[in-house]
Amino acid sequence: MTNDELEMKPCPFCGGVDSDCFTEDGTGEGQYWYYVECRRCDSRTGFHETDGAAITAWNTRANLEKSDGALINEDTNAGISIKGD
Numbered sequence: 001m002t003n004d005e006l007e008m009k010p011c012p013f014c015g016g017v018d019s020d021c022f023t024e025d026g027t028g029e030g031q032y033w034y035y036v037e038c039r040r041c042d043s044r045t046g047f048h049e050t051d052g053a054a055i056t057a058w059n060t061r062a063n064l065e066k067s068d069g070a071l072i073n074e075d076t077n078a079g080i081s082i083k084g085d
Contacts, residue, residue, distance in 0.1 A: 006055045008036060016040030019058065021051045 010017050018039040026033045026047065033047035036058035048054040 006052060006059075008055055009059045009061075011038040011041060011043055012061065013043045014038060014041040021054055023051070 008019050008021075011019055016038050019036055020039065021034055021036050023032050023034055024047070025031070033049070034051045034054040035045045035047055036054050037044035045054050045057045048057060
């Protein structure tokens with residue numbers, strides 16, 4: 001499977017399906033960084049060296065447990081931040 005074929009999961013925060021992988025020239029010297037951002041709520045991953053790594057980070061979900069050990073939500077995302085208003 002190529003990076004172009006990687007499917008992004010819906011946003012773990014708002015459920016939006018309009019997310020894209022973006023490229024940013026972080027150094028001004030051709031060193032590009034990739035990140036995925038939700039166009040609905042502006043949640044995004046950190047910077048990654050490839051678009052595939054950014055999409056994989058976006059699709060990674062953590063399993064969280066309550067103090068009694070019960071599963072809270074399998075689809076909660078790890079490694080994504082929300083932009084401040």
